[in-house]
Amino acid sequence: MGSAKNWTKKEIEYLNENWGKFTLAYISIRLKRTMIGIVIKAKRMGFGASSRADExxxxxxxxxxxxxxxxxxxxxxxxxxxxxxxxxxxxxxxxxxxxxxxxxxxxxxxxxxxxxxxxxxxxxxxxxxxxxxxxxxxxxxxxxxxxxxx
CATH class of the missing domain: 1.10.1660 (Multidrug-efflux Transporter Regulator; Chain: A; Domain 2)
Structure with missing residues (x-):
């Protein structure tokens, strides 16, 4: 098993801007990362379902x-x-x-x-x-x- 590569600042910004705008598959292709890896990172960043309950x-x-x-x-x-x-x-x-x-x-x-x-x-x-x-x-x-x- 290989170790996961670290997230760059650019990737984190992209995920922050596009979480909920595009499908997980699309984000996965754009970032060249697995869907599982993206979901894990999103959860660690505090993203839930892509709707914001306060807004x-x-x-x-x-x-x-x-x-x-x-x-x-x-x-x-x-x-x-x-x-x-x-x-x-x-x-x-x-x-x-x-x-x-x-x-x-x-x-x-x-x-x-x-x-x-x-x-x-x-x-x-x-x-x-x-x-x-x-x-x-x-x-x-x-x-x-x-x-x-x-």
Missing amino acids: YITARQVATLLAVDGHTVERWIKKHDLKTTRKVLLFKTRFYLVKLPDLCRWLENNQDRFDSRRIELYSLGHEPPWLKMKRIKDKKLAKNRFKIWD
Whole structure:
């Protein structure tokens, strides 16, 4: 068995910049290192799954937060300009990440696309004035509005 070669500063910078942007296989090819070696180095550097919990929430979490179907959020991303970042996990799993301020801005500009009655109080971290007004308006709507058809 040979000893592992030391990581250069350039390789560490590359890994830091591209962890989560590209697949593990792609990073492995670019760095000419094994996938196992890259995973070990990433863990030692403190990288977990490639999403950053403090900055982003996943599109699935947005769907849960707003009590809508995941496909609805995907449609908002593709057709209604919900700003996201696309990330890749270790191998090929790809997913969308949304910054909370971007989500709040989008919700404010697209109030007709969601029902505020389904959102728990303070689930966005704070209650902006526009959301308080939307809650008042949505209370007056028919109970079956925004309801999923059977």
